[in-house]
Amino acid sequence: MYGWIFRALPGPLWMRVILSVMLVLAAVLALMLFVFPWVSQFNPLTDSTIGSP
């Protein structure tokens, strides 16, 4: 799968390396900014309130 993505990227080798690094960074950023904050509300381990507020 990742091999296929890498081969599908345009340009010479150095450009594909840079593009794939950018893709990875974009994925990490999307996870940190949108996915993780959303998932976090279902994490019971960080619940510090008492009763049912």
Added chain:
Amino acid sequence: MARSTMDAAPETRVGRPQRARRRRTPFQLVAQVLGELLITAGVVLLLFVGWELWWTNIDSSIKQEQALEQFFSDVPPITAPDPVQGGAGPAAPEDFGDPVVLPQQDLVGTFGVVYIPRFGEGYSRPVTSGVGTDVLDNLGLGHYPGTGVPGELGNFALAGHRQTHGQVLDQIHTLMPGDRIYVQTRDGYYTYVFRNTEIVLPDRADVIAPVPTRPDATPEDRILTLTSCNPRFGAQERIIAYSVLESWRPIGAGPPPEIAENVARAAGQG
């Protein structure tokens, strides 16, 4: 297994790396994609742990500083303690009469600051109304709606994370009886003295009753209750820290000398 007996003649194995790529069976393709997805899932889970334990603290500190800035822009300028009284050394707390308390309807947004020297010299955290994830995950300490206000007869109850999201109450188990916890609002400074901690199950809502654990009793003390999760990195229980009001100072009298520097730092930082 059945497949390997079908196509694995000894001589075809020699050049495997190249041929394997060209002649992948559907099964191999599925196995490879599945494997890559599983590895990705593992990496994403590790990233989530890193985000939760590390990044949320950075994120929350930034938002707490903004909340402090907002708070200090609304309160009157901080006056230094009266030099005459300050020079008298750690004398008995002065008596300013009954504490002025905030009206319940003014408990909106960030309405106070908590200073706990036991948690570190510069420990100052905003107190915000509400205990939803929007408050606790971003702004540190949250005030249980409906519980008392600082200085009032009854129970001023706060919640905060033990780990992650600023971990504002990480050191709650290090409080010693006699430790001071200072609460600042726009009206003044309320000095509470820590009394004891208690570990309870998460459904024990009675610890934030006006008289903790006795919902029907009439309050006679001015209590500050902190709740957080227990054990650290877990949430099977809750750790509760009770403190009792010792004294208060109106905002015009300046902060208690012991935390004058902290207040100045928190205000200047903002």
